[in-house]
Amino acid sequence: MGKKNHSDAGMHRINLSAWLVVGLLGASVLVTLYPFWLAATNAVKSPADYGANGPIALPQSFDLSGLLRFWHNVDFTLKLFNSALISGAVAAIAVLLSLLSAYAIGIGRIKGSRTVLFIVTMGMMVPQESLVYPLYYIMKSVGLFDTRTSVIIIFAVLQSAYGTYLLSAVLSTFPRELLEAAEIDGASRFEVLVHVVTPLLRPTLMVLATFFFIWTWNEFLLPLVLLISNDNQTVSVAMGTLNTQYTSDPTTTAAASLLGLAPTVLFFLIFQRTLTRGIAVGAVK
Amino acid sequence: MEAAKPSSYLLYILPSAIGFVGIIIIPFILNIAASFTQWRGVGIPKFIGLANYARLLKDELVWEGFYHSLIFILSMAVIPTILGLILAALLFDYVAARFGKTTASFFRAGFYLPQILPLAVAGVLWGWIFSPIGVLNTTLKAWGLDFLARNWLGDPGTAMLCVMFVMVWLQLGYSLVIFMSGLARVDPALYEAAELDGATWFERFRYITVHMLKPELFVVGLTTTIAALNVFAPVFVLTKGGPNNATTVPSLLAYYHFFTTNRVGYGATITTMQTALTMLLAYVFVRLQSRDQ
Numbered sequence: 001m002g003k004k005n006h007s008d009a010g011m012h013r014i015n016l017s018a019w020l021v022v023g024l025l026g027a028s029v030l031v032t033l034y035p036f037w038l039a040a041t042n043a044v045k046s047p048a049d050y051g052a053n054g055p056i057a058l059p060q061s062f063d064l065s066g067l068l069r070f071w072h073n074v075d076f077t078l079k080l081f082n083s084a085l086i087s088g089a090v091a092a093i094a095v096l097l098s099l100l101s102a103y104a105i106g107i108g109r110i111k112g113s114r115t116v117l118f119i120v121t122m123g124m125m126v127p128q129e130s131l132v133y134p135l136y137y138i139m140k141s142v143g144l145f146d147t148r149t150s151v152i153i154i155f156a157v158l159q160s161a162y163g164t165y166l167l168s169a170v171l172s173t174f175p176r177e178l179l180e181a182a183e184i185d186g187a188s189r190f191e192v193l194v195h196v197v198t199p200l201l202r203p204t205l206m207v208l209a210t211f212f213f214i215w216t217w218n219e220f221l222l223p224l225v226l227l228i229s230n231d232n233q234t235v236s237v238a239m240g241t242l243n244t245q246y247t248s249d250p251t252t253t254a255a256a257s258l259l260g261l262a263p264t265v266l267f268f269l270i271f272q273r274t275l276t277r278g279i280a281v282g283a284v285k
Numbered sequence: 286m287e288a289a290k291p292s293s294y295l296l297y298i299l300p301s302a303i304g305f306v307g308i309i310i311i312p313f314i315l316n317i318a319a320s321f322t323q324w325r326g327v328g329i330p331k332f333i334g335l336a337n338y339a340r341l342l343k344d345e346l347v348w349e350g351f352y353h354s355l356i357f358i359l360s361m362a363v364i365p366t367i368l369g370l371i372l373a374a375l376l377f378d379y380v381a382a383r384f385g386k387t388t389a390s391f392f393r394a395g396f397y398l399p400q401i402l403p404l405a406v407a408g409v410l411w412g413w414i415f416s417p418i419g420v421l422n423t424t425l426k427a428w429g430l431d432f433l434a435r436n437w438l439g440d441p442g443t444a445m446l447c448v449m450f451v452m453v454w455l456q457l458g459y460s461l462v463i464f465m466s467g468l469a470r471v472d473p474a475l476y477e478a479a480e481l482d483g484a485t486w487f488e489r490f491r492y493i494t495v496h497m498l499k500p501e502l503f504v505v506g507l508t509t510t511i512a513a514l515n516v517f518a519p520v521f522v523l524t525k526g527g528p529n530n531a532t533t534v535p536s537l538l539a540y541y542h543f544f545t546t547n548r549v550g551y552g553a554t555i556t557t558m559q560t561a562l563t564m565l566l567a568y569v570f571v572r573l574q575s576r577d578q
Contacts, residue, residue, distance in 0.1 A: 137315075
């Protein structure tokens with residue numbers, strides 16, 4: 001109790017036990033990140049170097065042939081393009097769908113808003129496993145099976161359920177004065193959406209788009225089932241279905257891991273603030 | 286004025302509504318309907334009532350799969366939530382207070398990184414580490430610990446433990462990040478006051494951190510438990526459910542029946558059970574939460 005007179009800095013002295021805690025945490029972070037390091041260092045080793053010095057030694061050689069061979073054999077450029085196209089389209093369409101429906105629910109307060117939101121929330125919980133076969137069958141029937149379009153449509157709808165839920169909550173607290181002022185100025189509902197609501201929501205929409213992009217990039221089950229030809233597959237599906245030709249040779253597996261994780265690590269570095277802080281947006285409402 | 290033309294707002298919800306019905310509601314109903322039929326994916330499904338469900342109750346593999354779901358709940362929900370809570374509290378009220386917010390953010394980012402990997406890529410990476418000729422065995426042999434080397438993912442005794450380890454590695458960042466952003470609501474003065482009153486770190490953890498993070502605990506608990514119940518990609522990539530079904534899960538069994546044995550009706554029965562359990566869990570969590578408030 002006598003501590004009350006101490007200054008703030010004095011209260012939190014960096015003593016031995018503080019160093020111990022930080023040391024332990026630092027070691028845990030290093031252990032967590034070690035697999036990334038392993039993939040990066042072994043991907044650039046020559047097979048001879050790997051054989052002689054093992055996986056945990058630093059590379060004594062710098063050999064990109066494993067990486068290049070893997071890139072060429074799985075046509076990684078095309079896989080990257082497919083993933084980027086699908087994820088980009090889903091992010092854009094899902095944000096648009098979420099914005100439109102949330103506008104009707106949060107601002108328009110259409111009849112039965114609560115019921116609609118309840119159904120949307122239930123829809124968010126439905127496991128993809130219980131949709132996978134009917135979607136596979138429907139896409140086959142309408143001639144969209146094994147097209148990137150099928151995956152784009154499906155994920156745009158699935159992600160927009162979350163977006164609608166989140167944006168409706170945000171829009172239900174939208175300042176009414178702004179809407180009324182725009183109405184007095186004679187703005188139509190569409191003009192209000194485009195010129196009043198959207199600009200104010202922009203940061204939230206960007207966060208949503210980032211998450212939709214990365215979630216779609218990482219999706220596995222539905223793309224695995226719906227995209228069977230090599231030309232349409234995403235990075236995630238290509239990684240999950242690597243054949244033993246690649247997984248039996250250690251430096252090639254390391255190369256595959258490195259190529260698979262590189263794009264998402266890149267997104268992480270670009271969007272780190274959004275990802276580690278924005279994830280809770282709407283998670284707790 | 287607004288009430289005069291309520292119908293025009295309906296136009297805005299129409300695209301989502303069409304998509305929602307076509308992509309979620311209709312497939313959802315079709316899947317439940319298929320569970321009452323015998324169907325190989327072509328021709329007319331044959332209605333067989335509850336026969337698939339009767340078979341499910343006697344299917345030892347399905348029971349084993351749901352038993353493994355419990356292990357996945359442990360490794361994807363329970364352990365990461367507890368570890369994440371302790372880590373978040375340490376980073377927020379211990380590390381940040383002494384070493385600055387930048388240090389705490391750096392640790393948070395480090396623990397979070399595995400969470401952004403595609404599950405399939407995480408599977409390839411860990412599959413390589415655990416493979417008979419992989420990183421772990423090569424290193425153990427180099428250190429003269431040959432007796433410890435084994436086929437980690439191919440041995441029924443170790444396969445599940447390895448998969449569990451990977452799941453904790455993957456999931457920890459999720460709960461940590463949500464808990465840390467939840468703690469941002471908490472006034473640091475609360476901790477300082479408690480500290481001045483002589484509360485130990487553990488007491489502050491119990492009475493401030495855990496108490497303040499209750500909403501986040503519900504959300505993390507619910508979402509990770511649902512994810513564990515429906516886990517597919519990491520198991521598919523790491524073990525395909527083997528060896529000898531030691532790591533199989535309901536999603537994998539359903540996938541197998543849908544696309545390998547073509548017992549679509551039976552696959553639909555398994556996924557309908559998964560959905561029912563998911564909804565039940567969600568209901569229980571929401572009830573618990575509303576009772577708590």
